[in-house]
Amino acid sequence: MSLKADHPLSGFVAARAGLALALGLKNMIPSLFFNKTYIIMKLIIEKDGEGYLAKIEGHENLFAFAYSEKEAIIELKNVVEMIMDYHLEQINEERIIRNRLISTVEKYAVQV
Incomplete structure (x- = not known):
């Protein structure tokens, strides 16, 4: 699946791919998001007050807050890199x- 640059989801998919690269999953980027056989993480982005909370399901320490979805994903990538x-x-x-x-x-050791 490929998205044109002006597609509403193109930035979101690029951000997810960026997170995958940060996690060292370069070879799995296409399958991370489109092939259920290879899904190894679930990125959740929730509205939280005035901003957004990005987190990885099943990893209680992998979360980040920012004022836009894109910035929340970037901050989450930074959290992963720090860990x-x-x-x-x-x-x-x-x-x-x-x-x-x-x-x-x-x-x-005994010397012989």
Whole structure:
């Protein structure tokens, strides 16, 4: 399915594709939104007071508020990137700890 640039939903679909790219799902963009076999997330955008709340169903920490739907999606993408950065920092710290433990274990190894 393709939408012309002047179609009312073209910006919305582009924003969803942008979120998919931020999540590292580049190869699945067409199937994320049009093929039920590969749907791995459900983006929900709700009117909330003077703005919009964008969230991912089933992920209680993935939500963002903004004054337009597009900005809410952009903010949600930023939230996902921030969480991904946090996880990468955790992985790096755990890798350092593992390497130090390996080094410590090698000190106790019997030399033949």
